[in-house]
Amino acid sequence: MAKSCAVIGIGQTQYKTKRLDVSMAGLLREAARRALDDAGLTWKDIDAIVVGKAPDLFEGVVMPELFLADALGATGKPLLRVHTAGSVGGSTAIVAANLIQSGVHERVLTLAWEKQSESNATWALTVNGPFTTSLVVGAGGYFAPHIRAYMRRSGAPDHIGTLVAVKDRQNALRNPYAHLKIPGISREMVESTPMLWEPIRYLETCPSSDGACAMVLASEDAAKKAPNPPAWVHGTAMRSEPMQFAGRDSVSPQGGKDAAADVYRQAGITDPRRELDCAEVYVPFSWYEPMWLENLGFCGDSEGWKLTEAGATAFDGDIPWNPSGGVLSSNPIGASGMIRFAEAALQVRGRAGEHQVDGARRALGHAYGGGAQFFAMWIVGSDKP
Amino acid sequence: MRDVAVVAFAQSHHSGEDQGIAETEMVLPVITEIKERTGLSRFGFTCSGSCDYLQGAPFAFVSALDTLGAWPPISESHVEMDGAWALYEAWVKLQIGAIDTALVYGFGKTSQGDLRAIMNQQLDPYTLAPLGVDQVSMAAMQARAYMDRSGVKEDDLRAVAARSRASGRENPFALHLPDPEGDGYDVAPLHPCDVAPVTDGAAAIVLAAGDRARELCERPAWITGIDHRVEPHALGVRDLTRSASARLAGEKAGAAGIEVAELHAQFSHEELILREALGLDDGVSVNPSGGALSANPVMAAGLIRIGEAASRIHDGTASRTLGHAASGPCLQQNLVCVLSGENNG
Numbered sequence: 001m002a003k004s005c006a007v008i009g010i011g012q013t014q015y016k017t018k019r020l021d022v023s024m025a026g027l028l029r030e031a032a033r034r035a036l037d038d039a040g041l042t043w044k045d046i047d048a049i050v051v052g053k054a055p056d057l058f059e060g061v062v063m064p065e066l067f068l069a070d071a072l073g074a075t076g077k078p079l080l081r082v083h084t085a086g087s088v089g090g091s092t093a094i095v096a097a098n099l100i101q102s103g104v105h106e107r108v109l110t111l112a113w114e115k116q117s118e119s120n121a122t123w124a125l126t127v128n129g130p131f132t133t134s135l136v137v138g139a140g141g142y143f144a145p146h147i148r149a150y151m152r153r154s155g156a157p158d159h160i161g162t163l164v165a166v167k168d169r170q171n172a173l174r175n176p177y178a179h180l181k182i183p184g185i186s187r188e189m190v191e192s193t194p195m196l197w198e199p200i201r202y203l204e205t206c207p208s209s210d211g212a213c214a215m216v217l218a219s220e221d222a223a224k225k226a227p228n229p230p231a232w233v234h235g236t237a238m239r240s241e242p243m244q245f246a247g248r249d250s251v252s253p254q255g256g257k258d259a260a261a262d263v264y265r266q267a268g269i270t271d272p273r274r275e276l277d278c279a280e281v282y283v284p285f286s287w288y289e290p291m292w293l294e295n296l297g298f299c300g301d302s303e304g305w306k307l308t309e310a311g312a313t314a315f316d317g318d319i320p321w322n323p324s325g326g327v328l329s330s331n332p333i334g335a336s337g338m339i340r341f342a343e344a345a346l347q348v349r350g351r352a353g354e355h356q357v358d359g360a361r362r363a364l365g366h367a368y369g370g371g372a373q374f375f376a377m378w379i380v381g382s383d384k385p
Numbered sequence: 386m387r388d389v390a391v392v393a394f395a396q397s398h399h400s401g402e403d404q405g406i407a408e409t410e411m412v413l414p415v416i417t418e419i420k421e422r423t424g425l426s427r428f429g430f431t432c433s434g435s436c437d438y439l440q441g442a443p444f445a446f447v448s449a450l451d452t453l454g455a456w457p458p459i460s461e462s463h464v465e466m467d468g469a470w471a472l473y474e475a476w477v478k479l480q481i482g483a484i485d486t487a488l489v490y491g492f493g494k495t496s497q498g499d500l501r502a503i504m505n506q507q508l509d510p511y512t513l514a515p516l517g518v519d520q521v522s523m524a525a526m527q528a529r530a531y532m533d534r535s536g537v538k539e540d541d542l543r544a545v546a547a548r549s550r551a552s553g554r555e556n557p558f559a560l561h562l563p564d565p566e567g568d569g570y571d572v573a574p575l576h577p578c579d580v581a582p583v584t585d586g587a588a589a590i591v592l593a594a595g596d597r598a599r600e601l602c603e604r605p606a607w608i609t610g611i612d613h614r615v616e617p618h619a620l621g622v623r624d625l626t627r628s629a630s631a632r633l634a635g636e637k638a639g640a641a642g643i644e645v646a647e648l649h650a651q652f653s654h655e656e657l658i659l660r661e662a663l664g665l666d667d668g669v670s671v672n673p674s675g676g677a678l679s680a681n682p683v684m685a686a687g688l689i690r691i692g693e694a695a696s697r698i699h700d701g702t703a704s705r706t707l708g709h710a711a712s713g714p715c716l717q718q719n720l721v722c723v724l725s726g727e728n729n730g
Contacts, residue, residue: 066718078612101481253458258457
C-alpha cells in the first residue's frame with residue numbers, strides 16, 4: 001500500500017505584478033533554492049522533478065519545462081509536466097507525492113509557477129477552440145453567473161463577497177510573500193471599486209501575479225534526516241467531470257464533493273470544520289468562499305455564507321480559511337493551487353510566521369480549475385499517519 | 386514493484402490531411418473502442434497527454450474529457466506531454482496499490498496549425514525562439530553531426546525512411562506513403578522522406594495490475610521497466626551525435642534482450658542514434674509499424690510506440706519488446722518502456 005510521504009521543504013517567491021528582475025528560469029530557481037535550503041538538500045539529492053503550470057498561452061512558450069530543464073536541475077533526471085487548468089498546482093503536488101508513495105523515488109522536487117506579465121492571461125482564457133465560439137471574457141465572465149446562481153439559491157445577502165475580500169486582504173498583510181497588501185482595507189473600499197462582472201467587483205477578484213512555489217517531498221527515511229519538521233501527507237484526491245451537460249451542478253460540483261469525501265476518508269476525518277485546524281482553499285473570486293464551504297462539507301447547503309458572516313473563517317475564527325491571504329491576494333495561476341497545498345503544510349509544520357494559526361496540526365489544501373470541473377486536494381498533518 | 390501490464394491498445398486511422406473534425410471527435414472512437422474491447426467503462430485512474438498549441442487555444446484536454454463520459458466524476462490527470470508520459474503517471478499511480486486499472490490516451494490534430502512555427506515556440510523564448518529556428522533545421526544539424534561522426538551517408542538515412550514507409554504501408558493505421566524518390570532536400574542533409582509527416586491521430590491504452598491484467602487480456606504485456614530522462618535544452622551543451630538521456634532511460638528500464646523496438650524517431654537519423662543509445666543490434670526488428678516516419682500524430686506518437694510494442698506481445702509474435710517516446714528538440718527528452726510476455730506472478 002501507499003508509503004508515507006512528507007513535505008520537508010517549501011519555497012516561495014515574492015508574488016507581484018511584474019518580476020522584471022528575473023527570467024522564468026530565475027523565478028523558478030528562487031522558489032526551488034528556498035525549498036532545497038528548507039529541506040537541507042542540494043540539487044543533486046533530488047531524484048525527479050515534477051513541474052506544473054496553467055496553459056502555455058499564458059507565457060507563449062510551448063511546453064516550457066523543456067527550455068527550463070537545466071534550470072530546474074533536471075539534467076539526467078526524470079521531468080514531468082502536469083497541466084490540469086487552475087487545479088494544476090495541486091495536481092502537480094499530488095503527482096509528486098505519488099512518486100514517493102509508490103516507492104519509485106525518495107526525494108522529489110515539485111514546482112509550479114506562472115509569469116503572467118510575459119503575456120496576457122485574460123486574453124489567453126478568452127480564446128476558444130477552433131470549432132467553438134464564446135462570448136465569455138476571462139475567468140470572471142465564466143464564473144459570475146454561477147455566483148449569481150449561488151446567491152439566489154442560498155439567499156445570501158449581497159455583502160458576503162465583500163466580507164471575504166476584506167478578510168483575505170487583512171490576512172495577506174501578515175504574509176511576507178503576498179502580492180496585494182492594502183493597509184486599511186475595508187468594506188467601503190471594496191464597495192467603491194468598479195463592478196467588473198456583476199456581482200463581482202474589482203477588489204473581489206484575484207490579481208494577476210508573477211510567482212513560483214516549490215516543495216521537496218520525501219519518503220519516511222528521507223524525512224527523518226530533514227533539519228526542519230515535516231508535514232505528513234494524510235490523503236490526496238483528484239476528480240474531474242465534464243464541463244457541461246444538462247443537470248450538472250456547477251455551483252456545487254459533484255467532483256468537489258467526491259474529492260473532499262475521498263480525502264477525508266483517507267485522513268479519517270468525519271467533521272472537517274471541527275477536525276481540521278485551518279484550510280487553504282482556492283478562492284479566486286470572493287464569493288467562492290461560501291460556495292466552497294458548502295461543497296467541502298464544512299456546513300450544510302445554503303449555510304456557507306452564514307459561517308463567513310459570523311467570522312468562523314476569519315484568522316481568529318474556529319476554522320480559519322486562507323490565513324495566507326489566499327488566491328485573492330496572490331494569483332500566479334499555475335502556482336496558486338500549489339501555494340494552497342504548501343501553505344497548508346507550512347501551518348502544520350508551525351512555520352507560517354506571522355500568519356501561523358496557533359496549534360495547527362491538520363490542514364486542508366484545495367485547488368480547482370476549468371469550469372469548476374477539476375479538483376485537487378490534500379490533507380497534511382504534524383503527525384505521521 | 387507491482388506487476389502492471391498493457392492489456393489493450395487502440396488507435397485511430399491516422400490522417401495526413403485535416404478531416405474537418407475536432408480533436409474531441411478524433412479521441413471519441415478510440416475511447417469507445419478500448420472500452421468495448423476491455424468491457425470496462427470505469428477506470429481507477431485516467432491520464433491524458435496533449436498540447437494546447439496544436440489547437441491554438443488553452444485547455445485542449447478539457448473538451449477531450451467529454452469523450453470519456455466522466456460522470457460520476459473520475460480520478461483524472463493530464464500531462465502537457467506525449468501520452469507516453471501520461472502512461473508513466475498512470476503506472477506510478479498503479480504502483481501505490483489502491484487501484485487496479487488505468488486508462489491512458491494521447492491525441493494531436495497536427496494539421497490545423499503550422500507545426501514548425503509551433504515547435505519554434507517550444508524553444509528558449511529569450512535567446513532561441515526569436516531567431517526563428519525550426520525543428521527540422523535543428524534536426525538537420527544533428528544529422529550532419531551524426532553523419533560526420535559515424536560515417537553514415539544520406540543513402541543510409543534514405544534506407545531507414547524506405548524501410549519505415551514500406552512497413553507503414555502494411556499498417557492499416559499509418560499513412561501509406563510511397564517509396565522515397567527525388568534528390569531534393571527539406572533541410573540538407575535531410576530529404577523530405579527523412580522527416581516525419583504531419584499527422585492527425587489519437588491512441589488509448591489500458592493498464593491493469595496483477596490478476597486484473599490476466600482477466601482482461603489473454604497475454605498481457607507486462608511492464609518490466611519504465612524510465613524517462615531529460616537533457617539540457619541548449620544544443621551547444623549536448624553531444625548531438627549521441628542520446629545520453631535515451632541511454633540512461635534504457636539502462637534504468639532494463640532494455641536488454643529486445644526482439645522488437647518501436648522508436649519514436651521523427652527523423653531518419655534519430656533511429657540510428659537511438660539504436661546505438663539503447664544497444665539494439667541488427668537482430669532487433671525496429672519499427673515494424675512504420676514508426677513516426679509513417680505516422681506522427683504529435684502527443685500520441687510516443688504512446689502509439691508503446692501500444693505497438695505491446696501488440697507484438699498480445700499477438701504472441703514476440704516476448705520482449707520496447708516502446709520509446711521522445712520530446713523536445715533533437716531528442717532532448719526520452720522515455721523507454723520495456724515489455725515482456727513472461728510473468729512470474
